[in-house]
Amino acid sequence: xxxxxxxxxxxxxGALVCxxxxxxxxxxxxxxxxTRELEDDTSELSVKSGWGTATFEERDQIIIHVRDAAxxxxxxxxxEFLIGRLDAASGxxxxxxxxxxxALEKGVSRIHAALRRGEEVLSVVDxxxxxxxYLNGQRLGPNQPRLLRDGDEIRLGKLSMHIYFK
Amino acid sequence: xxxxxxYSILNVSSTASETELREAYRQAARRYHPDxxxxxxxxxxxxxxxxxxxxxxxxxxxxxxxRTWRNRASSTPSxxxxxxxxxxxxxxxxxxxxxxxxxxxxxxxEMSLSSDAPLNLCLVVDRSTSMKGVRLQNLKSAVHHxxxxxxxxxxxxxxxxxxxxxxxxxxxxxDDPRRLMAAVSSIRAxxxxxxxxxxxxxxxxxxxxxxxxxxxxxxxxTDGRTYxxxxxxxxxxxxxxxxxxxxxxxxxxxxxxxxxxxxxxxxTGGSSTYINSPDTITWFLDNRIRSLATAFAERMQITVAPxxxxxxxSVTRIAPNPMVLGTNTQPIPLGSIEGTTGNRLMLQFHMVxxxxxxxxxxxxxxxxxxxxxxxxxRAERVVDEISVTITDDPAPAEPPPEMIDALSRLALxxxxxxxxxxxxxxxxxxxxxxxxxxxxxxxENGSEELGQAALHEAQRVARTRQxxxxxxxNLKYGxxxxxxxxxxxx
Numbered sequence: 001x002x003x004x005x006x007x008x009x010x011x012x013x014g015a016l017v018c019x020x021x022x023x024x025x026x027x028x029x030x031x032x033x034x035t036r037e038l039e040d041d042t043s044e045l046s047v048k049s050g051w052g053t054a055t056f057e058e059r060d061q062i063i064i065h066v067r068d069a070a071x072x073x074x075x076x077x078x079x080e081f082l083i084g085r086l087d088a089a090s091g092x093x094x095x096x097x098x099x100x101x102x103a104l105e106k107g108v109s110r111i112h113a114a115l116r117r118g119e120e121v122l123s124v125v126d127x128x129x130x131x132x133x134y135l136n137g138q139r140l141g142p143n144q145p146r147l148l149r150d151g152d153e154i155r156l157g158k159l160s161m162h163i164y165f166k
Numbered sequence: 167x168x169x170x171x172x173y174s175i176l177n178v179s180s181t182a183s184e185t186e187l188r189e190a191y192r193q194a195a196r197r198y199h200p201d202x203x204x205x206x207x208x209x210x211x212x213x214x215x216x217x218x219x220x221x222x223x224x225x226x227x228x229x230x231x232x233r234t235w236r237n238r239a240s241s242t243p244s245x246x247x248x249x250x251x252x253x254x255x256x257x258x259x260x261x262x263x264x265x266x267x268x269x270x271x272x273x274x275x276e277m278s279l280s281s282d283a284p285l286n287l288c289l290v291v292d293r294s295t296s297m298k299g300v301r302l303q304n305l306k307s308a309v310h311h312x313x314x315x316x317x318x319x320x321x322x323x324x325x326x327x328x329x330x331x332x333x334x335x336x337x338x339x340x341d342d343p344r345r346l347m348a349a350v351s352s353i354r355a356x357x358x359x360x361x362x363x364x365x366x367x368x369x370x371x372x373x374x375x376x377x378x379x380x381x382x383x384x385x386x387x388t389d390g391r392t393y394x395x396x397x398x399x400x401x402x403x404x405x406x407x408x409x410x411x412x413x414x415x416x417x418x419x420x421x422x423x424x425x426x427x428x429x430x431x432x433x434t435g436g437s438s439t440y441i442n443s444p445d446t447i448t449w450f451l452d453n454r455i456r457s458l459a460t461a462f463a464e465r466m467q468i469t470v471a472p473x474x475x476x477x478x479x480s481v482t483r484i485a486p487n488p489m490v491l492g493t494n495t496q497p498i499p500l501g502s503i504e505g506t507t508g509n510r511l512m513l514q515f516h517m518v519x520x521x522x523x524x525x526x527x528x529x530x531x532x533x534x535x536x537x538x539x540x541x542x543x544r545a546e547r548v549v550d551e552i553s554v555t556i557t558d559d560p561a562p563a564e565p566p567p568e569m570i571d572a573l574s575r576l577a578l579x580x581x582x583x584x585x586x587x588x589x590x591x592x593x594x595x596x597x598x599x600x601x602x603x604x605x606x607x608x609x610e611n612g613s614e615e616l617g618q619a620a621l622h623e624a625q626r627v628a629r630t631r632q633x634x635x636x637x638x639x640n641l642k643y644g645x646x647x648x649x650x651x652x653x654x655x656x
Contacts, residue, residue: 141174
């Protein structure tokens with residue numbers, strides 16, 4: 001229950017405005033997120049705080065942090081940037097090859113997903129992969145683009161990564 | 167014919183085995199089968215789920231379907247969906263909790279900037295006695311302005327009505343604007359308001375040149391109430407929607423029936439607008455028509471089905487044409503996506519999470535679609551399953567700022583609705599209090615004028631047990647207008 005500081009109305013868990021008097025409850029201390037303590041050695045990029053921008057400018061770059069990988073990957077995406085794993089036998093070469101990150105074991109398809117440029121936006125689309133693409137925990141239907149924001153988490157099969165705009 | 171993406175509907179990849187398909191179907195049935203899920207949206211969704219499974223579970227049918235699917239999948243979709251949740255992680259709780267979901271549909275391609283869509287537009291104009299004088303004068307000059315600013319490809323028509331209706335300008339290109347304007351100048355005010363006959367003639371004019379690549383739209387302008395033919399009007403609106411024709415309602419002055427006009431327009435995904443001073447008619451019409459001409463997609467609709475144990479409380483369209491939408495008839499018509507701003511909807515779910523195992527919890531499914539005009543009126547659909555994670559220890563997370571902002575604005579309209587409801591129940595004190603809360607919120611939000619109006623109505627309600635007709639419309643449409651205005655009212 002969230003008690004409204006203005007009219008004392010008891011609101012349901014998760015309410016962001018008071019049902020009774022219309023007060024925004026997000027400013028309310030008992031509905032606020034406690035400050036998260038950062039460990040000393042975490043890179044600041046690995047904690048997503050707040051909501052990233054959805055604006056992706058012409059000259060922007062993307063930084064991809066694959067979970068448990070030491071070095072981030074920096075890329076400048078074309079109109080369509082393919083992500084998957086290299087398969088020498090079939091001659092398929094994605095723009096970003098995730099083989100070095102255990103792609104095969106983690107169920108990444110050869111052509112798994114793509115990043116697409118729109119008008120000042122970037123979207124992610126699952127290219128009918130066998131094990132699915134997840135955006136912030138939500139599974140995407142095949143070939144259905146979703147808007148990407150700075151700091152979003154993408155998971156390909158079991159391989160998880162964070163996307164940052166630069 | 168509309169193409170359905172069966173793989174998206176079953177949420178599996180196109181390489182899914184028969185076993186995987188069967189499992190996906192079973193899971194969908196557990197969530198959306200009408201026997202377990204009485205929600206109005208579930209029935210509509212399950213029909214598609216069934217269709218998808220029937221086609222894919224038969225190897226021969228599947229092979230046929232796959233050929234079309236591959237063709238289709240290689241063309242880039244033009245609707246981009248974004249779904250923002252107020253929280254991603256929820257605690258298991260026996261009491262119901264609220265989850266807000268902001269659904270945004272926007273154009274993906276540069277296509278949105280391509281040339282304007284041609285209009286097939288009919289103005290249906292009230293010429294009853296009450297329109298006499300400055301209202302009709304202003305309306306005439308607004309229509310003149312419109313005729314002058316139409317593009318040569320557009321079709322326009324004008325129908326007038328009072329006791330009966332007549333077609334003043336049959337649907338045509340604006341090749342001879344002077345003649346058309348002269349016809350408009352000849353309108354005289356006389357008689358009562360019988361909306362149905364006007365609506366009927368107007369729709370007939372649109373029908374003459376109705377095509378999918380056009381924005382087929384009727385604008386109804388009235389200052390009065392129609393008596394006895396409301397039901398028939400709603401029926402006409404429903405038929406218009408089935409044919410892909412949109413309706414906007416415009417009310418002038420205080421005496422028209424806003425609920426009726428809202429209901430009428432909402433059957434096609436449109437909404438009504440209040441014009442409190444006649445000299446703003448030109449401005450309004452001009453804007454409305456410009457906006458219609460930038461339509462990127464038409465005949466948009468959404469189906470929302472919560473899973474069992476979850477309740478869909480409300481669906482509110484924030485932009486364009488702000489309005490609370492009914493959820494009983496699904497799919498819900500959304501009208502058009504105009505310009506590059508896209509369509510924004512706020513969904514509110516109430517859900518009980520006690521007993522749910524830790525991990526992913528599917529809240530429900532949304533299915534949004536429409537016809538993309540730039541792509542030759544190609545029908546596109548996007549399906550998404552909304553899910554959260556159930557955990558005893560949710561990580562702290564800030565709700566999306568635009569959601570907090572939108573909810574505070576929606577709350578203003580909700581307060582004036584609640585004041586109306588309280589008055590209808592004869593609860594004067596409650597109504598006055600809601601209006602006072604509304605005044606407080608508006609004033610702290612910087613909406614000085616509207617805040618004062620709310621305060622004024624609160625005092626009036628306490629004194630006379632009713633709102634003034636002008637004040638009621640002013641608050642309803644004034645708070646609505648704030649939904650999609652970024653920044654503060656000046």
